[in-house]
Amino acid sequence: MEFLDNLVSDRLGGSSFFKEAKELYKFEKIKQLTKETTLKNPNVKLIDMGVGEPDQMADLSIVDILNTEARKKENRFYADNGIDQFRESACNYLKNVYKLNNLTKDNIMHGIGSKSILAMLPFCFINPNDICLMPKPAYPTLATYTKFLGGEVYNLPLCEDDNFYPDLENIPNDILKRAKLLYLNYPNNPTGQVASVEFYKKAIEFAKKHNIFIVCDAAYGHLTYDDYKPLSILSIDGAIDVCVEIHSMSKSFNMTGWRLAFIVGNKKFIKLYSTIKSHADSGQFRAIQLAGAYALDNYSLVDSNRERYSRRLDLLTKTLNDIGFKASKPKAGFYIYVPIPKGIKNGIKFKNAEHASLYILSNALISTVPWDDCGDFLRFSVTYDANTPEDEVNIMNDIKERFLNLNLEF
Numbered sequence: 001m002e003f004l005d006n007l008v009s010d011r012l013g014g015s016s017f018f019k020e021a022k023e024l025y026k027f028e029k030i031k032q033l034t035k036e037t038t039l040k041n042p043n044v045k046l047i048d049m050g051v052g053e054p055d056q057m058a059d060l061s062i063v064d065i066l067n068t069e070a071r072k073k074e075n076r077f078y079a080d081n082g083i084d085q086f087r088e089s090a091c092n093y094l095k096n097v098y099k100l101n102n103l104t105k106d107n108i109m110h111g112i113g114s115k116s117i118l119a120m121l122p123f124c125f126i127n128p129n130d131i132c133l134m135p136k137p138a139y140p141t142l143a144t145y146t147k148f149l150g151g152e153v154y155n156l157p158l159c160e161d162d163n164f165y166p167d168l169e170n171i172p173n174d175i176l177k178r179a180k181l182l183y184l185n186y187p188n189n190p191t192g193q194v195a196s197v198e199f200y201k202k203a204i205e206f207a208k209k210h211n212i213f214i215v216c217d218a219a220y221g222h223l224t225y226d227d228y229k230p231l232s233i234l235s236i237d238g239a240i241d242v243c244v245e246i247h248s249m250s251k252s253f254n255m256t257g258w259r260l261a262f263i264v265g266n267k268k269f270i271k272l273y274s275t276i277k278s279h280a281d282s283g284q285f286r287a288i289q290l291a292g293a294y295a296l297d298n299y300s301l302v303d304s305n306r307e308r309y310s311r312r313l314d315l316l317t318k319t320l321n322d323i324g325f326k327a328s329k330p331k332a333g334f335y336i337y338v339p340i341p342k343g344i345k346n347g348i349k350f351k352n353a354e355h356a357s358l359y360i361l362s363n364a365l366i367s368t369v370p371w372d373d374c375g376d377f378l379r380f381s382v383t384y385d386a387n388t389p390e391d392e393v394n395i396m397n398d399i400k401e402r403f404l405n406l407n408l409e410f
Contacts, residue, residue: 011148033358034367041365047399050367052189052334052381054254056308059301062253065294069287079283081274082110089293090247090262097222097299098232106267107240109274110292112284113259114219114248118142121215121244123276124269125180126151133175133182133212135166137190137373142183142215154179157374160339164193168206176210184233187220190371190379191337192330194224200233207242214243220333222252222302225310228331240266244273251334252302253295260284260292309334312382312392319396320380323403324410334383340376341408352376364402 008017030050038046057063069075087105094100111117118141126132128150134143136155143153154175156166166184184203186195207214216233224230233239244265249255263273283289295301313329316336320327325338340356343349350356353370357378360366369379386392 030367030369033361037361037365044365046365046367047384047395048367049380049384050369052383053256054251055383055385056254058254062291062295066287066291069290075286079286079289081277082283083286083289086110086289086293089296093296093299094264097230098235100232100234103264107264107270109263109270109277110284110289111261111263112281114217114246114261115141117246117261117263119145120276120280122146122149124272125213129178131175131179133179135183137371138183138185139189139217158191159374164188164191165199168202179210179212182207182212182214184214185217187332189220189333190335190369192333192335194228194331195231200236204236204239204242216243216245218245219248220251221247223306223309223334224332225306226331234264244269249292249295252305258288260288309382311389315392315396316380316382319400323400324408334381336380337377340378341410343409345407345409353378364406366399366402
């Protein structure tokens, strides 16, 4: 094995890669701990409110399109940078849902899920010693690839005092001079915060002033509730000159395993990105793209998810507040983000969110996601398994009882 050890790239630690314990990717660690806890407690049903994946499968009409198109001989070929039908449907979807009226299919490129898009983007911009401005907490893939390319990451904490927006006004000048990318994610995972027109305007002004390109991840963009409507950063005047936006089929359409997403930008960017993409993959299976096009054309399919998540968020907000947490219903997404309890009455005090999450998992068999990046918070997802609204109420009652039995101190 020493032969292989000496060949490992420096970006992965070189010859020390196999000798040093590697920190697990956060969500892999949570899945592993959840599985272990379930095996240790076979007689108690674990309530998984941790890793957020839709609890329903894609609508059967979408599955039927895949079934039909997968049987066609002409769909067996490489898709390369995508088929026009998917790009046209994405363009119409953005017009209908986000009111973006000035786009064509030439502004859109599909991807094998948003994760692969995020992984490729730094190749378009990052040189050694360049900087990516990265909110924290955030989805880590963009930061990882920036580091792989010899760049650096400057974290922008998302703190409750700033309403979970990044502070763009107090970034040191030496950082701004080297910064190439600013990553934004609204509706936000994990905080649940949504963007406002005013925030996006400030971000665009910042980008133009400092010559920094914005990558806006809108994976939860269509899952909005009550009086909040889907909002695209590209609806702001001049935004398309300085930013791109990524849309995923995973969350809104329950198509996580299908691996289909698309990126939207000006034509010059699409040419740049397609150059990288053409060297990285040969495109998603045409039948999947055609099923995705059908879904985008029939975007009202998302409404049932919005109704279910809105109802569940109402229930969970009340339940958490009854327990003692400080919770409020988010305007989008499917997460509730709350400060951790202090500890157990007359007992242990929680050191941080990871400590609290592990204690809750071990003693109440409720899985959550801990975040200790700016304050100590737990993320609860409403994508738990429940077949009916009555089941949802029963699960909330079960959660309340389990938490009250922990005798938490807030």
